[in-house]
Amino acid sequence: MKILYVAARYDPHDLNAGSGSDYQFYQALLRMGAAVRIIGPFHDDPSLVEKAYRKIHSLITTRRYAKFSNHFLHTSRQATELEIRNYKPDVIFSRNIAPLVLCKTSTPIIYRFDTTLIGSHEQWPIFSEVEYQRMLHWERKVLQKTSLAVTHSEWSAQILAERYHFPVHKTLVFPNPASLPEPFYQGPIQIPQKITLPLHLLLVGKEPYRKGVDIAIQVAERLNQQGITTELHIVGQEGKDQDPVSYKGYFDKTNAVQREAYLDQYRWAHLLIHPARFEAAGIVPAEAAIFGVPTITTCAGGLATTVKNNVSGIVLPQNSSPDLYVYTIKELLNNPAIYSALCRSTRERYEKELNWAAAGKRLQQAIEKLI
Secondary structure, three states, X not given: OXXXXXXXXXXXXXXXXXXXXXXXXXXXXXXXXXXXXEEOOOOOOOOHHHHHHHHHHHHHOOOEOOOOOHHHHHHHHHHHHHHHHHHOOOEEEEOOOHHHOOOOOOOOEEEEOOOOHHHHHHHOOOEOHHHHHHHXXXXXXXXXXXXXXXXXXXXXXXXXXXXXXXXXXHEEEOOOOOOOOOOOOOOOOOOOOOOOOOEEEEEEOOOOOOOOHHHHHHHHHHHHHOOOOEEEEEEOOOOOOEOOEEEEEOOOXXXXXXXXXXXXXXXXXXXXXXXXXXXXXXXXXXXXXXXOOOEEEEOOOOHHHHOOEOOOEEEEOOOOOHHHHHHHHHHHHHOHHHHHHHHHHHHHHHHHHOOXXXXXXXXXXXXXXXX
């Protein structure tokens, strides 16, 4: 099987790029025995007209303009079509719509995405209305050409079916697996048995506001105020340590020493707290699940698929208050048998579906049906 991997923004050889998703899909395709040729990533060099438009746009609104320029759409399309003619692939795979918007081909296309544009815009609008409509037009054009859509939440799949009228039988859904060099982590683990004070809360994320860092800090502070000694570690961000919060910075997953230091944060934790205001399809809950560490989060975006309620964590209503997190954590603290069972089922879910060995098999089955 010959697969053309169209990498628009991130290098599939780099585990650290774009949360590692390009790397993981590339490795999954290789493990199924496919001959994979990569084209891209491409450099976006907007024309002078587009640069001027973007400057005017930024003066009119604080919302963003489209992710890609028209020049990028054309140059990436040209390169992709040329590679299709030369390589003659059986399948085209991409995690990005840009090279596919204008691409003309009869070769089956597999398009992977965390969320639809409609879904993200309704829950976390960051683009101006004009730019949103422009990108929505691009997205619809790509979906019309798509033979298999791969997404990571039932929320995303439902919007795809109901709002885009995309065929359900052409959609593959699986939760985002853990993103480590190996498809199934074989290192040492010790599943938590009970919560002993101080309570260890872990948050992993790069964007402070969207990831709800302020909420997590309030939760830790209120637990301490109520006599429950709590420590909060924040990974992926720099900051000034101030009791009970400790910032751990960034870790390079391609560096063995730094990777182990990163994984030690999960080993340290009793709970992963993930109070994201929006999350299309989180990865860190799957990484926590390696070590049997449950996640407390909400149903924002696709998180209710990432974390299965009462199986690999607790899923609260969207926009839950810090007090609800505190209440939920106290319930687990006061019911050690429930916490212990949740840790075991969290690890079982990792073994069943939150690893790339399992996800890769599902992807392979879907591709084999396609061709």
